[in-house]
Amino acid sequence: MAFVSRGFRGRQRSEIDSSRVPPGQYVVNDFPVLSAGPTPRTDTANWSFSIDGEIDEPLSWTWDELMALPQETFTVDIHCVTKWSKLDTTWTGVAIDTLLDGVVTEAEHVVARCDGDYTTNVPLEDVTGGRAWLAHTFGGEPLAAEHGGPARLLVPHLYFWKSAKWVRGLTLTIEDQPGFWELAGYHNYGDPWKEQRYWSD
Amino acid sequence: MERLRVDWRVATVTGVSDETSSARTLVLDVDGWPRHRAGQHVDVRLTAEDGYQAERSYSIASAPEDPAVSLTIERIDDGEVSPYLAGEVRDGDQFELRGPIGGHFTWRAEQGGPLLLVGGGSGLVPLMAMLRHRRAVGSDAPARQTRRPGGLEPLQARRP
Numbered sequence: 001m002a003f004v005s006r007g008f009r010g011r012q013r014s015e016i017d018s019s020r021v022p023p024g025q026y027v028v029n030d031f032p033v034l035s036a037g038p039t040p041r042t043d044t045a046n047w048s049f050s051i052d053g054e055i056d057e058p059l060s061w062t063w064d065e066l067m068a069l070p071q072e073t074f075t076v077d078i079h080c081v082t083k084w085s086k087l088d089t090t091w092t093g094v095a096i097d098t099l100l101d102g103v104v105t106e107a108e109h110v111v112a113r114c115d116g117d118y119t120t121n122v123p124l125e126d127v128t129g130g131r132a133w134l135a136h137t138f139g140g141e142p143l144a145a146e147h148g149g150p151a152r153l154l155v156p157h158l159y160f161w162k163s164a165k166w167v168r169g170l171t172l173t174i175e176d177q178p179g180f181w182e183l184a185g186y187h188n189y190g191d192p193w194k195e196q197r198y199w200s201d
Numbered sequence: 202m203e204r205l206r207v208d209w210r211v212a213t214v215t216g217v218s219d220e221t222s223s224a225r226t227l228v229l230d231v232d233g234w235p236r237h238r239a240g241q242h243v244d245v246r247l248t249a250e251d252g253y254q255a256e257r258s259y260s261i262a263s264a265p266e267d268p269a270v271s272l273t274i275e276r277i278d279d280g281e282v283s284p285y286l287a288g289e290v291r292d293g294d295q296f297e298l299r300g301p302i303g304g305h306f307t308w309r310a311e312q313g314g315p316l317l318l319v320g321g322g323s324g325l326v327p328l329m330a331m332l333r334h335r336r337a338v339g340s341d342a343p344a345r346q347t348r349r350p351g352g353l354e355p356l357q358a359r360r361p
Contacts, residue, residue, distance in 0.1 A: 003211075003248065003295065004248050004249065004250050005247040005249070005285075005294070005295070005296045006295075007285065007290075007293055007294075008247045008248070008249050008254055008255075008285050008289070008296075009249050009250075010247075010253045010281060011255075011281040023254075024244075024246070024252050024254070025256075027254075028253065032345055036305055038307075051202070082258055083244075083257055083258060088247045128202075171211065179216040181305075184304040184305050185207070185302065185303070185304050197244075198207040198302060199207070199301045200207050200208070201205040201207065
């Protein structure tokens with residue numbers, strides 16, 4: 001236990017189930033927007049999503065093809081490394097499992113590629129097994145551009161920078177390839193429950 | 202990329218000064234502080250008597266050349282941490298802090314100019330660190346800063 005900060009009491013916190021809030025996080029009701037650059041705006045008519053890298057035949061979907069795939073609506077808690085958590089967020093999207101159905105690969109990692117050249121890396125096993133989606137709808141509405149629309153990766157069990165906004169594809173890789181924030185001092189994996197914020201955590 | 206370990210350190214408040222009616226600068230003596238780059242931030246961790254902890258991120262206001270680390274904090278009235286840091290805290294108080302953090306939005310004089318710094322509210326703080334760094338090293342990089350009227354405007358004039 002650290003020492004006490006004189007006079008600090010904290011907010012009344014009885015109304016929030018603390019077992020759902022990872023260490024160092026606080027719950028917000030709004031949806032903060034934090035981006036490292038300008039917000040790309042890609043029309044769904046010009047949008048496509050691809051899977052390449054360690055795969056025999058790269059895969060690609062248009063927006064209409066994505067919408068024709070089985071859709072899942074799910075409610076999850078999200079945790080941003082800047083300390084805010086948002087509970088019970090409801091999304092609709094396509095499970096990454098669905099996109100990878102039938103794919104044979106030697107890869108153990110993926111790199112998410114995005115409009116605006118953002119990248120982030122995630123172990124392949126963390127985007128499969130029903131733990132990650134390509135999400136296009138938030139709270140029943142089309143995902144706004146400022147929150148990553150038309151579609152973002154959603155990997156809610158990791159810090160939210162892994163849930164890449166404006167994602168346009170996944171590259172399957174043998175070697176782990178750290179992405180934008182991972183190269184800028186943030187943790188390579190980013191488990192909120194282990195408070196893996198920075199590289200040395 | 203520097204790979205400094207990001208460990209918790211003890212910060213002792215050595216100075217408190219109001220910038221505006223809602224913003225306050227804390228001058229800190231930090232155990233073993235590694236030199237930061239202008240534009241970086243720290244994580245602050247407060248611990249209540251019952252063991253409850255709260256963490257928040259704050260931008261560093263001081264130049265890397267300044268031996269003391271300064272944070273300028275805007276008080277959010279219904280906030281949990283800023284009313285404490287920008288209200289309750291006084292000289293000699295201690296809390297935990299770790300950093301410096303963030304390698305993306307920084308500026309070093311060697312990178313040259315020109316600089317166009319646009320920010321509002323507490324977003325002015327990391328820009329002030331850059332201007333203070335510019336002044337501390339005698340950089341002649343052209344710099345322009347915009348600010349929103351009613352924000353932290355007096356800050357530059359009063360704390361060069």
